[in-house]
Amino acid sequence: MSEVAVAEKVKEKSEPLFSKKNKALISNPLDDDNPITVQVLGICSALAITVQLKQAIVMSVSVMFVLAAGNVIVSLMRNMIPNRIRIIVQLVIIAALVILVDQVLKAYVYDVSKALSVFVGLIITNCIIMGRLEAFALGNKPWPAFLDGIGNALAYGGILVIVSFFRELLGSGKLWGYPVLGQKVGALLSDGTLATEATGLYALGYVDNGLMILPPMALITVGAIIWVQRARNTKLIEA
Amino acid sequence: MAVDVNSNKYTFIFATVMVIVVATLLALASESLKPMQKKNVANEKRQNILSSIGLEVSAADAETAYDENLVEALVIDANGEVVAEPKVGAFDIDVLKDYKAGLSNIYKANAADMDAMKAALLAFGDGGVNYPMFVLKKDGENVYVVPVVGTGLWGPIWGYLTIASDGVTVVGAVFDHKSETPGLGAEINQASFQKPFEGKKIFDENGEYTGIKVMKGGAQGSQHGVDAISGGTITSNGVTEMIVRTLKIYEPYFLQLQGGGVEEVVDTVVDSVGLAMDSLNIEEVVDSLELSAE
Numbered sequence: 001m002s003e004v005a006v007a008e009k010v011k012e013k014s015e016p017l018f019s020k021k022n023k024a025l026i027s028n029p030l031d032d033d034n035p036i037t038v039q040v041l042g043i044c045s046a047l048a049i050t051v052q053l054k055q056a057i058v059m060s061v062s063v064m065f066v067l068a069a070g071n072v073i074v075s076l077m078r079n080m081i082p083n084r085i086r087i088i089v090q091l092v093i094i095a096a097l098v099i100l101v102d103q104v105l106k107a108y109v110y111d112v113s114k115a116l117s118v119f120v121g122l123i124i125t126n127c128i129i130m131g132r133l134e135a136f137a138l139g140n141k142p143w144p145a146f147l148d149g150i151g152n153a154l155a156y157g158g159i160l161v162i163v164s165f166f167r168e169l170l171g172s173g174k175l176w177g178y179p180v181l182g183q184k185v186g187a188l189l190s191d192g193t194l195a196t197e198a199t200g201l202y203a204l205g206y207v208d209n210g211l212m213i214l215p216p217m218a219l220i221t222v223g224a225i226i227w228v229q230r231a232r233n234t235k236l237i238e239a
Numbered sequence: 240m241a242v243d244v245n246s247n248k249y250t251f252i253f254a255t256v257m258v259i260v261v262a263t264l265l266a267l268a269s270e271s272l273k274p275m276q277k278k279n280v281a282n283e284k285r286q287n288i289l290s291s292i293g294l295e296v297s298a299a300d301a302e303t304a305y306d307e308n309l310v311e312a313l314v315i316d317a318n319g320e321v322v323a324e325p326k327v328g329a330f331d332i333d334v335l336k337d338y339k340a341g342l343s344n345i346y347k348a349n350a351a352d353m354d355a356m357k358a359a360l361l362a363f364g365d366g367g368v369n370y371p372m373f374v375l376k377k378d379g380e381n382v383y384v385v386p387v388v389g390t391g392l393w394g395p396i397w398g399y400l401t402i403a404s405d406g407v408t409v410v411g412a413v414f415d416h417k418s419e420t421p422g423l424g425a426e427i428n429q430a431s432f433q434k435p436f437e438g439k440k441i442f443d444e445n446g447e448y449t450g451i452k453v454m455k456g457g458a459q460g461s462q463h464g465v466d467a468i469s470g471g472t473i474t475s476n477g478v479t480e481m482i483v484r485t486l487k488i489y490e491p492y493f494l495q496l497q498g499g500g501v502e503e504v505v506d507t508v509v510d511s512v513g514l515a516m517d518s519l520n521i522e523e524v525v526d527s528l529e530l531s532a533e
Contacts, residue, residue: 082250089257096261100268107272110279110298 017143025144026151031233035128035152036159037226038236042128046160047218049119053176056164058112060157062105062120066097067129068149074137075145081138090133091124098123128156163221171212173201181206284330288384291399291413292377310374310381317360317368319491329371335397338388342368346484353487360488370488380404383496385489389481392473394418396427400451400482402441406496409451412436414478424474435465441486441493448490450483 016022035041049059073093074081081089102120105113113120123129132152137145168174173181182200197203211217230236242249282298285305289296296304312329314322345363349356361367373384381404388397398414414427426432436451440462443449453475454464467475486493 080244080253082244082253084245085250085254088254092257092261096265099265103268103272103276106279107275110276110283114283 022144022147025147026154029148029151029155030158031229032235034155034159034229035131036156036222037229039128039131041131042126042156043219043222045119045122045126046156046163046222047215048122050160050164050167050218050221051171051213052168052174053161053164054112056160057157058105058109059119059123060153060160062098062101063123063126063129063156064150064153065101066094066123067132067153068146069097070094070129070133071137071145071149072142074133075140075142078138078140086138087130087134090130094129094133095124128152159222159225162225163218166221167212167218170209171217173208184208281330287399287413287415288373288375291384291401291411292375292382293411308375308377310376313372313374315370315372315489315492317357317363317370317488319489321492322369325369326366327369329373332369332371334371334386334388335395337368338395340364342388343390350484370485372489372492375401377401377410382410383493385485387481387485389477389484391416391419391427391477392424392471393420396474396477396481398427398478398481400436400486402486402493404496406493407440407442409436409439409441416474419474420471423468424471426468426471427474427478432465432468439463439465442497446494446497448487450486451479452483453479 029035033039036043036046045059045063050056070090070093074090077089098120101123102113105120132148136148140148165175168176169180173179173184179200182198182202184198184202244253279298282301285301286296286298289301289304289308292308294304294308314325314327314329314332316322341363342360345356345359349359371386374381375384376382383402383404383406385400385402386397387400388395390396394417396414396416396419398412400412401410402408403410412433414433416425416427419425419427439451441448441450443463449463452461452464453467454461455467455472455475
């Protein structure tokens with residue numbers, strides 16, 4: 001029975017919903033055990049989807065839904081899943097959830113779904129999700145599994161938001177689509193005309209950094225975040 | 240638990256049940272969300288068409304705005320003639336799908352020989368290729384919106400080009416792409432690239448068809464060219480190819496607009512039903528068709 005999963009077992013006693021241990025399930029991934037900066041998982045989507053803040057947040061919410069729901073479902077089924085096909089079962093559950101997310105996005109927030117296009121499908125291959133299902137949900141009760149999913153998704157989303165904040169601001173001078181640094185020459189104004197005069201920072205000769213839009217700068221930004229995090233949290237520095 | 244979850248039998252049953260349950264769930268979700276998804280796609284198309292005549296509307300208002308401005312939607316065959324009773328309505332023609340389904344090969348194979356291309360297009364699929372054209376009102380005048388599809392550097396590019404009622408002048412253009420390089424080819428969906436198309440002419444002074452070319456090194460005031468995107472040469476060339484080739488198909492229609500004007504065309508249509516139609520008299524044609532049927 002118990003060879004089902006090699007996992008970090010949470011004590012299966014009745015304990016309050018937000019016991020210290022359960023809280024740690026959410027707070028740990030945010031810093032000490034961050035899936036992106038410490039475990040270096042899910043990097044590909046962190047590069048692909050962080051050009052704009054809005055995309056990053058929608059991606060994070062989608063991942064959160066898939067991860068939390070996937071964790072709970074796998075956890076509920078943990079005693080029923082045959083050991084030999086458990087990876088396939090997890091994959092089917094993730095894939096089904098992702099397709100659901102994709103369909104819902106297409107129906108309700110069409111422009112966002114267009115922007116995310118293939119990346120939603122790529123949630124399936126996000127190693128964070130498979131990793132949490134295999135390492136945690138298979139060996140734990142639904143509630144801790146749910147918290148673990150939320151915690152990891154929050155940590156993942158947090159990094160995405162930080163990276164996309166800098167990339168959108170420095171790369172296209174906007175935040176959430178609004179031109180916060182002023183108007184560029186040749187930009188389309190809300191009344192449909194072309195701006196012929198630069199305002200704000202652009203009037204002073206500021207130019208967007210086109211490199212920020214390209215994937216390599218996401219990697220460098222993630223690198224900078226890792227640097228800051230390890231400078232603050234010396235536990236993470238390997239001897 | 241009495242059941243051995245690791246036996247072969249259990250594993251098989253588990254896998255089968257799981258697959259059936261998941262498939263049912265997904266099929267249900269897909270079917271119930273389909274109407275909304277289709278509506279979104281249609282509204283996006285309406286938004287693009289309206290944007291090419293200079294109207295920016297939100298997705299929610301697209302349908303009303305489109306209906307308000309639409310004079311009619313025509314279907315045109317490879318000879319540039321209006322199809323009186325098209326199998327698929329103009330709005331439902333998926334030009335991108337047609338392009339991928341084989342048109343791109345026809346265009347490529349016959350790039351040099353227009354007659355051969357037309358012959359191949361007329362033989363394509365079930366009764367030849369049909370091209371949609373949307374006649375809309377802009378400032379009280381009819382304008383003619385033509386969808387264009389082509390190939391960029393990494394994938395398909397497409398857009399809408401609007402021609403004024405004189406059959407020569409471009410009123411507006413919108414383009415979009417699937418996966419062109421950000422900052423380079425992807426700039427074709429920016430206003431800075433699309434704005435200069437306005438006022439350009441697709442025929443020269445002698446009435447010869449020229450199309451509009453995206454020119455490397457600057458259009459320098461050319462009536463038939465716009466500035467290319469630096470670093471986006473292949474995408475720019477793709478835009479040129481798609482515009483010149485597509486408008487060529489519609490050329491007979493535009494020639495008619497230039498030469499005849501509305502009145503003259505009305506006569507021709509009444510004389511020979513179904514051969515040629517102008518935007519304004521489709522009802523007359525339908526009437527006379529019904530008459531002759533009786």
